[in-house]
Amino acid sequence: MPQATHQGALRFGDIEIEVAVLDNGQRVITQHGFMAGLGRIRPAKRRQYHRNGANLPAFLTAQNLKPFAHGDLLVLAKQIEFRTQQGVKIFGYAPSFLQKVCDVFARAQHAKVLKATQLNIANRAQIIAEQFERSCTMRLIDEATSYREICKTQTRRNSYRREA
Template sequence: MNLDPERRKTRWKVQWGVPARAAGGTARAAVLSSDERREIARKAAKARWARHLPQATHEGVIRFGDIEIEVAVLDDGRRLITQCGLMVGLGRLRPPKGRQYYRSGANLPAFLTVQNLKPFIGEGLVVLANQIEFRSKQGATTFGYAANFLPEICDVFAHAQGAGVLKVTQRNIANRAQIIAEQLQLSGTMRLVDEATSYEARETQV
């Protein structure tokens, strides 16, 4: 009887005393398609990666009048603005169809990659735009940005508005950014995150 290589390997393991669990796993793998094996490997890698994600220890909301932005502090002390919090705080941004983007904005949120904002996007902002993957206090995998990304975005819209290059669809963002920037100048981003999450208060009590 002719056996394919994987089945011969499984029979060899059984004959030479390899534990049944290991041999059975090999047998199951032998009957899976390549796509099924890749999917299993992808899920296993994702599970391993999730175990090593930073964990949010403190969460809260910063309020700028009617504007609310979700924030968090990670177990390594990093202060974050959640991705969802940023988008909601600046007006649930969805770029219109047909808008032109520039290629160098790969890491940036889509609303910052439009051509008329390009002159106001520095390299430092692009670096800050790298998303940070972490686990919420409830264990859900989510994304955020470094807290000092927020004032940098506000500066972009302030300069673009001063230069008179904003489109009508961007003016609501600019108005929200101005309100946020005024409060950030008074209190500071990190301090507001700490207050919103009770991080500072808790740490001083320890």
């Protein structure tokens, strides 16, 4: 099972999304970070996900979102199991899954099919999507976890060793 080597949080105003870089180089958004980032901070219920084919978070299985939740989203919904730096087993998602979810809410909002209870998620999704448009998601995660700085430092050390 992969383990996080670096952890941090993306911050967009009052939105905070926990992220990690795993020992295999994969960047992930933690399941908790994904849910909290979209404003879904209620405690998880026993059966957090519907088992109707795709492993989508329950809030994405709403009837009014079904026309927008298809294709890549269903493939990207696969959870990534990993251990935190402290050794705790948790789940996460590929960063592109969050981007696709933001797109689902943008398209549903444009089609004017969102319910009042979904507007907060749509607003948060818009803020997140705007940040992702401005900068590469992997770069944002690397900066939030200080992964880039450590990689640069290790590269410098290795080149000094080769020169010596």
